[in-house]
Amino acid sequence: MPKSRQMTLAAVLILLPFLSFAHDVTSADQALLSQGGLMAYIRVGATHMLTGYDHLLFLTGVVFYLRSFKDILKFISVFTLGHCVTLIGATYLGISANEYLVDAVIALSVLYKGLENLDSFQRIGIKTPNLLLMVGFFGLIHGFGLSTRLQSFETGSDEFLSKILCFNLGVEIGQVLALIPIVFMISLSRKRTQYQAFYKAVNWYLVIAGLGLFLYQIYQYFLTS
Amino acid sequence: MRRPCILLLLVLLLCSHDLYLKMETYFVPEQSAVSLQLYNGTFEKSENTITRDRMLDASIVSHGERKAIISSAWQDLDSTITQVNFNTGESGTYVAGVSTKARNIKLSADKFNDYLTHDGVLDMLAARKQAGKMKQDAVESYQKHVKAIYQVGEKRTDDWKTKLGYPIEFVPQSNPYDAYTGDHIRIQLLHEGQALPDQLVYADYVPSGHQHQEKSGENHDHTHNNELGDHHHDHVGDAGQHGHSHENMEDENSNHTHTEGQQLRTDAEGMLSLHLPHDGIYYLRTIYMTEAKDVDSLTHRSKWATLTFETTHRHDDTTHDHDHNHEDEGIPTWWFVVGSIVAILLLFMLFSKKSTNA
Numbered sequence A: 001m002p003k004s005r006q007m008t009l010a011a012v013l014i015l016l017p018f019l020s021f022a023h024d025v026t027s028a029d030q031a032l033l034s035q036g037g038l039m040a041y042i043r044v045g046a047t048h049m050l051t052g053y054d055h056l057l058f059l060t061g062v063v064f065y066l067r068s069f070k071d072i073l074k075f076i077s078v079f080t081l082g083h084c085v086t087l088i089g090a091t092y093l094g095i096s097a098n099e100y101l102v103d104a105v106i107a108l109s110v111l112y113k114g115l116e117n118l119d120s121f122q123r124i125g126i127k128t129p130n131l132l133l134m135v136g137f138f139g140l141i142h143g144f145g146l147s148t149r150l151q152s153f154e155t156g157s158d159e160f161l162s163k164i165l166c167f168n169l170g171v172e173i174g175q176v177l178a179l180i181p182i183v184f185m186i187s188l189s190r191k192r193t194q195y196q197a198f199y200k201a202v203n204w205y206l207v208i209a210g211l212g213l214f215l216y217q218i219y220q221y222f223l224t225s
Numbered sequence B: 001m002r003r004p005c006i007l008l009l010l011v012l013l014l015c016s017h018d019l020y021l022k023m024e025t026y027f028v029p030e031q032s033a034v035s036l037q038l039y040n041g042t043f044e045k046s047e048n049t050i051t052r053d054r055m056l057d058a059s060i061v062s063h064g065e066r067k068a069i070i071s072s073a074w075q076d077l078d079s080t081i082t083q084v085n086f087n088t089g090e091s092g093t094y095v096a097g098v099s100t101k102a103r104n105i106k107l108s109a110d111k112f113n114d115y116l117t118h119d120g121v122l123d124m125l126a127a128r129k130q131a132g133k134m135k136q137d138a139v140e141s142y143q144k145h146v147k148a149i150y151q152v153g154e155k156r157t158d159d160w161k162t163k164l165g166y167p168i169e170f171v172p173q174s175n176p177y178d179a180y181t182g183d184h185i186r187i188q189l190l191h192e193g194q195a196l197p198d199q200l201v202y203a204d205y206v207p208s209g210h211q212h213q214e215k216s217g218e219n220h221d222h223t224h225n226n227e228l229g230d231h232h233h234d235h236v237g238d239a240g241q242h243g244h245s246h247e248n249m250e251d252e253n254s255n256h257t258h259t260e261g262q263q264l265r266t267d268a269e270g271m272l273s274l275h276l277p278h279d280g281i282y283y284l285r286t287i288y289m290t291e292a293k294d295v296d297s298l299t300h301r302s303k304w305a306t307l308t309f310e311t312t313h314r315h316d317d318t319t320h321d322h323d324h325n326h327e328d329e330g331i332p333t334w335w336f337v338v339g340s341i342v343a344i345l346l347l348f349m350l351f352s353k354k355s356t357n358a
Helices: A003-021 A026-035 A037-051 A053-065 A069-093 A099-117 A131-151 A160-190 A195-224 B002-014 B109-118 B122-131 B224-228 B248-254 B333-357
Strands: B018-022 B033-041 B055-062 B065-068 B074-076 B081-087 B092-100 B103-107 B138-152 B168-172 B184-191 B200-206 B262-265 B271-275 B280-291 B300-311
Touching: A026 A037, A037 A053, A037 A131, A037 A160, A053 A069, A053 A099, A053 A131, A053 A160, A053 A195, A053 B333, A069 A131, A069 A160, A099 A131, A099 A195, A131 A160, A160 A195, A195 B333, B018 B092, B018 B138, B018 B280, B018 B300, B103 B109, B109 B122, B109 B138, B122 B280, B138 B168, B168 B280, B168 B300, B184 B280, B184 B300, B262 B271
Parallel strands: B138 B300
Antiparallel strands: B018 B033, B033 B081, B055 B065, B055 B092, B074 B081, B092 B138, B103 B138, B168 B184, B184 B271, B200 B262, B200 B280, B280 B300
């Protein structure tokens, strides 16, 4: 079998497990949160990260750019810090915004990362912003999106902070679980001769998906407002 | 920050409380865990729990059988929401109901008039004006009786027509789950088992999958409810101290009202025709108020009724799983994953070909 086919087959096989998470969960989640105590918040947080394709696409874009494990750890830590701040802070303070608008900005982060990975800014003569700073900034936005989602549940006010922290913990667990196959897949692809084609394909896909998601969220915003 | 909080506190203190039986979605799978919540406030936000001793009846009807929800099954989610968790049974159309004891409240004339205005008890307001009683204080006995009709699985059963025997209740004339978006449904209002004619009813809806936050992004201070504690509207018989009405200040600042949506009036047979223009959870409310002429301790009696159910569009009946939620409104995740793989594969082949040609 040609190597390019092996690589695409690997990509498909690695992504297939995500299908198991791809079920509609919100109603079940609400029932779970109502009955399951703090553990339920961890579970729902993890589920939302694993089924939140916009978060996963952004993480894929971030990891694709990085080569060493140390860099991955550094950038993911900054992203995690960013989303923790807004997830915990905004939820605790009850700050929310229209979810479609927040998701639209998250979609822009995916678009941005794809363009950056393709050196698009350099090509048009724009200095690329500091990546670490941008990852931290988008971490804040993603956290706000997660907070908006958490606030859409009926959580009650008892043990409120604990519930937020447990949801946050679940998000981190979900993020780690999502990163394992993503990092594995990207590391595997780097050893292949067709890596450049794969790199371009994934990052162009991020551009297309980011733009598509952005337009979709804006459309939904105008549809519902 | 402090000023809006005080303002919100005032709003909560001053507004009256409808009671609704609310579910995340009224389309639920068979044998699945669900929560039935009592919302005491507005349909969007509950502000008080319901103490068990207030409940005269709490029951669920399915397959011709009425089962009581035992008092101990109810839990307070926090200081604002009372709920019961249970597993749905076999497929069918279910009816849940809660009836509460009567309680009294004493209100100044102004507050009573404001409450009548903002809660849409317009017939009594007109009667007070006509009789020159606008300056008379009121002592009102009120009681609340609420129903929800939900669909478990796909099979429609006849329990939707069950009369729970509450002092006032809405009874649909056809299964709400045989009605679809764009349809009308006829609903009868009964008072003491008899048709209640010429009664104002308000109906509104929230979109399906609607969650518990205001779309506008309004801040949601989780501490307010605790701060309020027992200070408002969960009346404990000590009439006179608690606001039951909307004051002008509140209205100016919050546009809070209980009369949004469709305003309907029952005909001579107590019937009304409710339009279902959009997918969503519909809720009807009415307050039937009379003057209490038989006792000196009261001036008025009111009986509050609500009914909730959900409507979806016609073709969905055969194509979706009735699990209404955020994901239903968005792109299903598995579509996205499959689409992503296909798109990446196509792009990969394209760039591979390009690099080979180069």
